[in-house]
């Protein structure tokens with residue numbers, strides 16, 4: 001049975017969202033969770049966009065994109081959708097908002113890492129036009145590799161040399 005698309009509002013994360021964001025992070029990942037102190041630091045930090053998806057029943061997803069000075073690449077650090085909101089287009093909507101935010105900051109590319117066994121996330125990213133450009137060995141805490149994916153965000157990205165992959 002097809003589920004209805006979730007009505008969500010995307011906005012910037014605020015300090016009072018910290019508990020909800022931490023709950024999402026802890027529920028979504030069994031390894032490499034961002035600790036509460038880091039999440040607190042990132043909310044409102046100038047070097048990142050932290051976005052929240054809010055449904056009528058409350059916060060159901062968050063995403064974090066980091067930007068380095070003078071870089072034309074935004075880097076998706078985390079995206080987590082609550083399991084009871086999954087499969088309703090929230091992840092896709094949040095990713096689009098992250099990309100829009102990256103463009104506003106002058107980024108021409110988005111890059112991210114994903115575990116090779118995370119089929120749902122890989123399907124989401126491929127569906128949105130991300131392509132693998134590298135694989136990093138022993139990337140995660142448990143020794144798992146990471147696939148590195150990227151997507152051009154602007155027409156201009158395709159007219160320039162690809163930015164060099166950062167060292168991991």
Ligand SMILES: CC(C)(COP(=O)(O)OP(=O)(O)OC[C@H]1O[C@@H](n2cnc3c(N)ncnc32)[C@H](O)[C@@H]1OP(=O)(O)O)[C@@H](O)C(=O)NCCC(=O)NCCS
Nearest residue numbers: 028080081086087088089090091092114120121123124127
């Ligand atoms: C991966 C995740 C962000 C997807 O969010 P979501 O809101 O469920 O995804 P959406 O409903 O927006 O799905 C959009 C597309 O992604 C793909 N997709 C998402 N989840 C999928 C799954 N479990 N299996 C297969 N495809 C999936 C589909 O192509 C889907 O398009 P469709 O609905 O037209 O088939 C979410 O499951 C999650 O938070 N997982 C745990 C944390 C995580 O793994 N984060 C990524 C770390 S790199």
